[in-house]
Amino acid sequence: MIDFSRIRAEFPIFAANPRMVYLDSAATSQRPEEVIGAVAGFYRRYNANVARGLYEIAEEATLAYEAVRKKAGRFISSKDEGEIVFTKNTTESANVLMRGFGEKFIKKGDRIVATLMDHHSNFVPWQQLALMKGARFEVAGLNPDGTLDLEDLGRKLKGAKLFAFPAASNVLGTLNDSRGLCAMARDSGAVSIVDGAQSVPSMPTDVKKMGCDFLMFSGHKMLAPFGSGVLYGRRELLEKMDPFLYGSAMIRSVGMKESEWNDVPHRFEAGTPLVDAVIGLGAAIDYLNRIGMGAVRDHEEALVARMLKRLGEVRGLRVLGPCNERKRAGLVSFSMDGIHPHDVSAMLAEDGVCVRSGHHCAMPLHAHLDIPASTRASVYIYNGMDDIDALAASLEKVRKVFG
Ligand SMILES: Cc1ncc(COP(=O)(O)O)c(C=O)c1O
Known part of the structure; x- marks a missing residue:
């Protein structure tokens, strides 16, 4: 059984950026010392x-x-x-x-x-x-x-x-x-x-x-x-x-x-x-x-389940895609009523939370969804429930600022 909480220490970037909550692995992952x-x-x-x-x-x-x-x-x-x-x-x-x-x-x-x-x-x-x-x-x-x-x-x-x-x-x-x-x-x-x-x-x-x-x-x-x-x-x-x-x-x-x-x-x-x-x-x-790819999948599924739950509690936040973690990969994109995705990600960045906003190289999909852009949080093996909670707390702050 892999202890995922110990994995983060094998990635030097987290020691170099102790405040960072990295939730952008769908864009690129971090690299362990071994690599x-x-x-x-x-x-x-x-x-x-x-x-x-x-x-x-x-x-x-x-x-x-x-x-x-x-x-x-x-x-x-x-x-x-x-x-x-x-x-x-x-x-x-x-x-x-x-x-x-x-x-x-x-x-x-x-x-x-x-x-x-x-x-x-x-x-x-x-x-x-x-x-x-x-x-x-x-x-x-x-x-x-x-x-x-x-x-x-x-x-x-x-x-x-x-x-x-x-x-x-x-x-x-x-x-x-x-x-x-x-x-x-x-x-x-x-x-x-x-x-x-x-x-x-x-x-x-x-x-x-x-x-x-x-x-x-x-x-x-x-x-x-x-x-x-x-x-x-x-x-x-x-x-x-x-x-x-x-x-x-x-x-x-x-x-x-x-x-x-x-x-x-x-x-x-x-x-x-x-x-x-x-x-x-x-x-x-x-x-x-x-680690085992089955264990990687289970870990991501658990994180996504938490993310769906916590993001669902933020007022005016709409999750894109299936609402069941078993039908999802390790990422959740969303839009927030009345707030541009770039404002969302810029405010999250102030709390050290790294997500991506934009069309994510999927313009036809965003046109179909009738939104210009979305914000995406994505997880990987070095993320824990604490990261999801930090994201949710930061999003609550965004909501308060924008009303
Ligand atoms: C589903 C999907 N396909 C293709 C790509 C392109 O990958 P790369 O930029 O490594 O060529 C990405 C990158 O984000 C992706 O998410």
Whole structure:
């Protein structure tokens, strides 16, 4: 049994900022000493480029880099590490797919489906692909409780070629039934592209059980350094894709007129990769595995339950998305009658409470909700009930000031 109250001490940023109540992990997580140390250790002991040199530290760096590929593969239960492409983040993963898969296989008149709760990163690439190709871009709607309207989705998916959706919404918090949605995509003949940016850091992930074709996530939201992202793809699909970036070690051979591409997944990793970030991702995965992703999920669910209860007590505060913590990821967005979200977050900041306000890269969703912006509080393994209570107390103050 993990003692979550002791975890905070393993994150040096909290000692450096003792007043801080960090509730913005959906934007980026904090990093434990172990991850910081792994990156520093790489630079101190075996800093070298990967897949190039034959001397000792170059081989050590290459082995360490490739070992993280295996670890990341196991973390999401992929068949083998060849299905793991390192990218900078979720956004880059989507763009690798849009260029490498979308440009090759989507044709004029094809249908592409996204959802109203998609983050721009899994929305704009498909919207732009549709514009480029003369394809149709359809957006599946929502029920009033912030869940996906499955009837609307079913209609739009008929005959579609590609379906992009988030495993968890970064605004509504809605946890989608990814397995069911992937099955719907498969039955319609569409390729499923799952945005795992808000789910992979917080709960067990099994791509085989989920049955997705592609899954994308960002290391920086799960204790790892900035610049460590993953694109998982079923091998047979990755094999059919074209590279997105050209040059460096993504080739097998280069002639004067033509070039041949390297094997999957190296074909998609042109240029010197972010070796340090990937090494840090390995350390982050080790750290999370020791806690256990089931325990991470339980912890977040308990914090969200408290947050729903305490925020529900603040007058004129409207929580966005499902009101049941079991149906939510570790974040709660809300709006307050008569108070602009930026004023809310600025006042919370005065109490050391760090939340985010804005459209959270989900403008179509905010337009649908008929609000320009919202305030979002998000939790992770280092948060405790005290943080939720501090948020609630600070919100009560905001309410008093604005009447
Ligand atoms: C659901 C979702 N998708 C995609 C992204 C984009 O992630 P990144 O900026 O790491 O590419 C985010 C980031 O907030 C997100 O919450």
